[in-house]
Amino acid sequence: xxxxxxxxxxxxxxxxxxxxxxxxxxxxxxxxxxxxxxxxxxxxxxxxxxxxxxxxxxxxxxxxxxxxxxxxxxxxxxxxxxxxxxxxxxxxxxxxxxxxxxxxxxxxxxxxxxxxxxxxxxxxxxxxxxxxxxxxxxxxxxxxxxxxxxxxxxxxxxxxxxxxxxxxxxxxxxxxxxxxxxxxxxxxxxxxxxxxxxxxxxxxxxxxxxxxxxxxxxxxxxxxxxxxxxxxxxxxxxxxxxxxxxxxxxxxxxxxxxxxxxxxxxxxxxxxxxxxxxxxxxxxxxxxxxxxxxxxxxxxxxxxxxxxxxxxxxxxxxxxxxxxxxxxxxxxxxxxxxxxxxxxxxxxxxxxxxxxxxxxxxxxxxxxxxxxxxxxxxxxxxxxxxxxxxxxxxxxxxxxxxxxxxxxxxxxxxxxxxxxxxxxxxxxxxxxxxxxxxxxxxxxxxxxxxxxxxxxxxxxxxxxxxxxxxxxxxxxxxxxxxxxxxxxxxxxxxxxxxxxxxxxxxxxxxxxxxxxxxxxxxxxxxxxxxxxxxxxxxxxxxxxxxxxxxxxxxxxxxxxxxxxxxxxxxxxxxxxxxxxxxxxxxxxxxxxxxxxxxxxxxxxxxxxxxxxxxxxxxxxxxx
Amino acid sequence: xxxxxxxxxxxxxxxxxxxxxxxxxxxxxxxxxxxxxxxxxxxxxxxxxxxxxxxxxxxxxxxxxxxxxxxxxxxxxxxxxxxxxxxxxxxxxxxxxxxxxxxxxxxxxxxxxxxxxxxxxxxxxxxxxxxxxxxxxxxxxxxxxxxxxxxxxxxxxxxxxxxxxxxxxxxxxxxxxxxxxxxxxxxxxxxxxxxxxxxxxxxxxxxxxxxxxxxxxxxxxxxxxxxxxxxxxxxxxxxxxxxxxxxxxxxxxxxxxxxxxxxxxxxxxxxxxxxxxxxxxxxxxxxxxxxxxxxxxxxxxxxxxxxxxxxxxxxxxxxxxxxxxxxxxxxxxxxxxxxxxxxxxxxxxxxxxxxxx
Numbered sequence: 001x002x003x004x005x006x007x008x009x010x011x012x013x014x015x016x017x018x019x020x021x022x023x024x025x026x027x028x029x030x031x032x033x034x035x036x037x038x039x040x041x042x043x044x045x046x047x048x049x050x051x052x053x054x055x056x057x058x059x060x061x062x063x064x065x066x067x068x069x070x071x072x073x074x075x076x077x078x079x080x081x082x083x084x085x086x087x088x089x090x091x092x093x094x095x096x097x098x099x100x101x102x103x104x105x106x107x108x109x110x111x112x113x114x115x116x117x118x119x120x121x122x123x124x125x126x127x128x129x130x131x132x133x134x135x136x137x138x139x140x141x142x143x144x145x146x147x148x149x150x151x152x153x154x155x156x157x158x159x160x161x162x163x164x165x166x167x168x169x170x171x172x173x174x175x176x177x178x179x180x181x182x183x184x185x186x187x188x189x190x191x192x193x194x195x196x197x198x199x200x201x202x203x204x205x206x207x208x209x210x211x212x213x214x215x216x217x218x219x220x221x222x223x224x225x226x227x228x229x230x231x232x233x234x235x236x237x238x239x240x241x242x243x244x245x246x247x248x249x250x251x252x253x254x255x256x257x258x259x260x261x262x263x264x265x266x267x268x269x270x271x272x273x274x275x276x277x278x279x280x281x282x283x284x285x286x287x288x289x290x291x292x293x294x295x296x297x298x299x300x301x302x303x304x305x306x307x308x309x310x311x312x313x314x315x316x317x318x319x320x321x322x323x324x325x326x327x328x329x330x331x332x333x334x335x336x337x338x339x340x341x342x343x344x345x346x347x348x349x350x351x352x353x354x355x356x357x358x359x360x361x362x363x364x365x366x367x368x369x370x371x372x373x374x375x376x377x378x379x380x381x382x383x384x385x386x387x388x389x390x391x392x393x394x395x396x397x398x399x400x401x402x403x404x405x406x407x408x409x410x411x412x413x414x415x416x417x418x419x420x421x422x423x424x425x426x427x428x429x430x431x432x433x434x435x436x437x438x439x440x441x442x443x444x445x446x447x448x449x450x451x452x453x454x455x456x457x458x459x460x461x462x463x464x465x466x467x468x469x470x471x472x473x474x475x476x477x478x479x480x481x482x483x484x485x486x487x488x489x490x491x492x493x494x495x496x497x498x499x500x501x502x503x504x505x506x507x508x509x510x511x512x513x514x515x516x517x518x519x520x521x522x523x524x525x526x527x528x529x530x531x532x533x534x535x536x537x538x539x540x541x542x543x544x545x546x547x548x549x550x551x552x553x554x555x556x557x558x559x560x561x562x563x564x565x566x567x568x569x570x571x572x573x574x575x576x577x578x579x580x581x582x583x584x585x586x587x588x589x590x591x592x593x594x595x596x597x598x599x600x601x602x603x604x605x606x607x608x609x610x611x612x613x614x615x616x617x618x619x620x621x622x623x
Numbered sequence: 624x625x626x627x628x629x630x631x632x633x634x635x636x637x638x639x640x641x642x643x644x645x646x647x648x649x650x651x652x653x654x655x656x657x658x659x660x661x662x663x664x665x666x667x668x669x670x671x672x673x674x675x676x677x678x679x680x681x682x683x684x685x686x687x688x689x690x691x692x693x694x695x696x697x698x699x700x701x702x703x704x705x706x707x708x709x710x711x712x713x714x715x716x717x718x719x720x721x722x723x724x725x726x727x728x729x730x731x732x733x734x735x736x737x738x739x740x741x742x743x744x745x746x747x748x749x750x751x752x753x754x755x756x757x758x759x760x761x762x763x764x765x766x767x768x769x770x771x772x773x774x775x776x777x778x779x780x781x782x783x784x785x786x787x788x789x790x791x792x793x794x795x796x797x798x799x800x801x802x803x804x805x806x807x808x809x810x811x812x813x814x815x816x817x818x819x820x821x822x823x824x825x826x827x828x829x830x831x832x833x834x835x836x837x838x839x840x841x842x843x844x845x846x847x848x849x850x851x852x853x854x855x856x857x858x859x860x861x862x863x864x865x866x867x868x869x870x871x872x873x874x875x876x877x878x879x880x881x882x883x884x885x886x887x888x889x890x891x892x893x894x895x896x897x898x899x900x901x902x903x904x905x906x907x908x909x910x911x912x913x914x915x916x917x918x919x920x921x922x923x924x925x926x927x928x929x930x931x932x933x934x935x936x937x938x939x940x941x942x943x944x945x946x947x948x949x950x951x952x953x954x955x956x957x958x959x960x961x962x963x964x965x966x967x968x969x970x971x972x973x974x975x976x977x978x979x980x
Binding site: 554 | 697720849885928969
C-alpha cells in the first residue's frame with residue numbers, strides 16, 4: 001500500500017552512484033569472526049546528525065528518546081538500554097557509571113563507519129553485548145596523494161543551525177583527517193498534547209553541540225601501520241520537561257575526550273594489532289545546584305589474527321581496562337581493573353560451509369564474569385555475481401557486568417550484585433539477486449534469548465538498591481528487504497524494514513508484571529522508504545511506523561503510548577563542477593503533523609523543515 | 624481531533640452508568656465522587672503520570688486516573704503529591720509541575736490552576752485562605768505560601784525551614800513540619816509570621832491529633848554520611864497550648880521507634896492509636912503508652928515496599944499503599960486496625976496518600 005524507500009544518503013551516491021540501496025547485511029571483512037550473525041552496515045553521510053536520529057531512520061529498532069535532540073537510548077531487540085555494547089576502536093564506550101550510551105551525544109559527522117551486530121555476542125565484544133553490539137569508528141586509511149574537503153550547512157525549523165567541515169589530505173605514507181562540527185537548535189516547537197489540552201510551545205529544550213576529530217595515519221612499511229585519533233565532543237542541553245511542566249530549568253553538560261593509538265603489523269605470526277585508548281567523560285547536571293559525575297577509562301588491547309591455512313583462521317588476544325569514576329554519590333573515587341582473554345577460531349569445512357567458535361573470559365574487580373562462548377555457522381548455498389543465498393545460525397552467551405553505580409552508589413549500591421547473563425539462539429537467511437535493470441535483496445532473522453539475573457533497583461523504605469531480580473525472555477523476527485528498478489534515466493528504489501519484538505518479563509517484583517512486555521519496547525516497528533532518481537534529482541519518501549509501547553511494566557493500557565506513523569519527504573539536486581560537487585536538499589519531516597511521544601508525556605515536534613547544502617571537493621593532487 | 628484518545632470514551636460511558644445506577648438516595652448526589660476514598664498516586668518523577676484513583680465505598684470499585692477520566696484525558700502532572708478538600712473544592716498539589724490543580728471535589732471537574740509555585744507539597748485551608756508548603760529548592764529554606772481562594776492568587780509567603788512538608792491547621796494556628804530539618808514551625812496566620820520553632824527530630828512529616836487534643840508529629844529518622852540509617856525515628860507529642868509561648872517547650876513526649884520509618888502516620892477513629900510503617904511492616908502505637916513496640920502489627924510478605932498510609936475515619940479501615948517499585952500500578956492493602964487483611968485493590972503508580980471523604 002505504501003510506497004517506500006530506504007533512502008541512502010545522497011552524498012554516498014556521489015562516490016558511488018551505481019551503488020544501489022541494497023540492504024547490506026553481510027560480508028564485512030573486519031567481522032570475519034561474526035559468522036552466523038546478522039550485521040547491518042550504516043554508511044555515514046557527511047551530515048551533521050546524531051547517531052540516534054541516523055539509526056532511527058535506518059533500522060527498525062526502537063529508541064527511547066526524551067524529546068527532540070534529547071537523551072536517547074536504544075532498546076535493541078527489546079533489551080534494556082544497558083544491554084547493547086557500544087564500541088569505539090574496539091573499546092566499550094558505554095558509560096562505566098550508568099552502563100549505557102546516550103546516542104544523541106554521538107555525532108555521526110565525526111564517524112565514517114557504523115555497524116550493528118544483532119544478538120548476544122559477549123565472546124567477541126565483552127560486557128553488555130546481550131541485545132547486540134554497535135561498532136563506531138573510521139574507515140581505514142587509503143594513502144596516496146590527495147586532498148578532499150567537504151562542507152555541510154543546514155538550516156531548519158525551531159532554530160536549527162548545523163555546520164560540518166571536513167578535510168582529508170596526505171601522501172603515500174601519511175594520511176590526515178580533520179573534522180569539525182557544530183549544531184544548535186532552539187527546539188521551541190509548538191505542540192498540542194492531549195494531556196495538556198491546549199497548544200503550547202516547548203520550553204527549556206535548546207541544545208548546543210560541537211566537536212572535532214583529528215586522525216593521523218602513518219604507513220611505516222608495506223606491513224606496518226600506525227594510527228592516532230583524538231576526538232572532543234561538547235554537548236549542552238536544556239532538559240526537555242514533561243508536557244505538564246511550565247517552568248523547568250534543568251540542564252545537562254556533557255564533555256567527552258576520546259584518544260586512541262593503534263599499531264598493526266602483518267608478520268609471520270599473523271596480523272598483530274595493538275590498541276590503546278583513553279576516554280574521559282564529564283557530566284554536570286544542574287538544577288539550582290550542580291552535580292558532577294566524571295569517569296576515565298584507559299584500555300589496552302593486543303590481538304593476533306592468523307590465517308593458518310586457506311580453511312582456518314585463528315585470533316587470540318588480551319585486553320586490560322582501568323576505570324576511575326567520581327561522583328557526589330560515591331563515598332570516595334572508585335577505580336576498577338578489568339582483564340579479558342579471548343580466542344576465535346574459524347574453519348571452512350567446505351567452500352560453502354563455515355563454522356566459527358569464539359571464547360572469552362573476563363575478570364572485573366577480582367571477580368569473574370560468566371565464561372562467554374559463541375558458535376556460528378553459515379551455508380553459502382548460492383554465491384555468484386547475480387545471485388546470493390546464505391543461511392546462517394548462531395548460539396551465543398551474553399553478559400553484562402554491573403555498573404559502578406550498581407555497586408558503589410550511595411545510598412543503596414550493592415557490591416554483591418552479579419552480572420546479567422543471557423543465552424541467545426538465532427537463525428537467518430539472506431537472498432539477493434541482481435539482473436539488468438533491477439535487483440532485490442531479502443534478509444530474514446528469527447531469534448530467541450533468555451536473559452537471567454537482570455539488575456533492577458528496588459525501593460526498601462527510602463533507599464533504592466539493585467538486585468539480580470528479573471528474568472526476561474526475548475523472541476522476535478526481522479525482515480529487511482529492498483528492491484530497485486531502473487528504466488532509462490529513471491531509477492526507483494524501495495525498501496522495507498520490519499521488526500517483531502516480544503520482550504517478556506518472566507520474573508519481576510510482583511505478579512502484576514509477569515508475562516508482560518517490557519516498557520518502551522514496541523511489538524511492531526517498521527520503516528518504509530522509497531526514492532526516485534532522475535538525472536541528478538532525487539525525490540525521497542519515508543515512513544516510520546512504530547507500534548504501541550507500554551510505559552509501565554504492568555502493561556497498563558491507559559499509560560501506554562499510542563502507535564504513530566511519521567511521513568518524511570525530501571527533494572535534492574546535485575551539481576558537478578570539475579572535481580567539486582554540490583548537493584542542495586529540502587526536507588519536510590512529519591508531514592502529517594502527528595503528535596507523538598517516545599517517552600510518556602514528552603512531546604516530539606510536528607511538521608518541520610530543513611534546507612541543506614553539501615559541498616565536496618576532491619583533488620588527488622599533492623597539497 | 625486526531626489527539627482524542629478513543630479509549631477515554633468507554634470510560635465516560637461507564638461512569639455515566641455508574642452515576643445512574645448508584646443514585647438510590649433521595650438526595651441527588653453532588654457528583655459521582657461525593658463520597659469515597661481518594662488515592663494519591665505520585666507517578667514516576669519527570670514522567671507526569673501521577674494520578675488520583677477513587678475507591679467507591681459501596682461496592683469497592685476503583686476508578687483509575689480520575690482527573691484524566693473526567694477531564695477528557697488531561698494529565699494531572701508530574702509527581703502528584705497530595706490532595707486536600709475544603710468544602711466543594713479539592714486542591715491537588717503537583718510537586719514537580721509546581722502547581723495546584725483545583726477541582727470540584729464531588730465531580731473532579733477541573734476548575735482552575737494555581738501555578739508558579741516552587742516544589743509545592745501539602746495544602747490546607749484556614750479561615751478562608753489557602754496555605755501551601757513549598758520546598759522552594761534543595762538548597763533554600765522552605766516556606767508556606769498564602770493563597771487568596773477568591774482571586775486565585777498568591778498574597779504572601781512565610782519562610783520556615785528546609786523542606787517545608789506537612790501542614791496542620793489547628794486552633795487557628797498552622798503547624799509545618801520541615802522535613803529536611805529537625806523542626807516544626809508554628810505560624811500565626813493573623814500576623815503571617817513564624818511564632819515558634821520547635822525541635823522535634825530528623826525528617827519530621829505527618830501530623831495527627833489525638834483524643835487529648837495533643838498534636839503528634841512523626842519523624843522518619845536520619846542517616847549518617849554513608850547513608851546508613853541512624854534508627855532514630857520517633858513520634859513527638861506537642862502541646863498546642865504552648866504554641867503562643869516562645870519560651871516554653873512544646874514537646875511533652877518523645878517515643879523512640881528504634882528504627883527509621885516513613886515520615887507518614889495515621890490515627891484511628893478513637894484517636895488513641897497511631898499507625899506508621901517501615902518497609903513492608905506496619906506498626907501501631909497507643910498514645911498513652913510509654914514506649915513503642917518493635918513488633919509490627921502486620922508485615923505484608925507480598926508487598927514490595929509501603930509508600931503511603933491512611934485511616935478511614937468512618938469505617939476505621941487502615942489503608943496502606945505499596946509502590947511495587949514504581950514499575951507499574953501500585954496496590955492498596957486494606958486492614959482492620961488489629962492488622963487483619965480486608966482486601967487489596969489496584970491503584971495508580973506510587974500510591975502515596977489517601978483522602979477520605
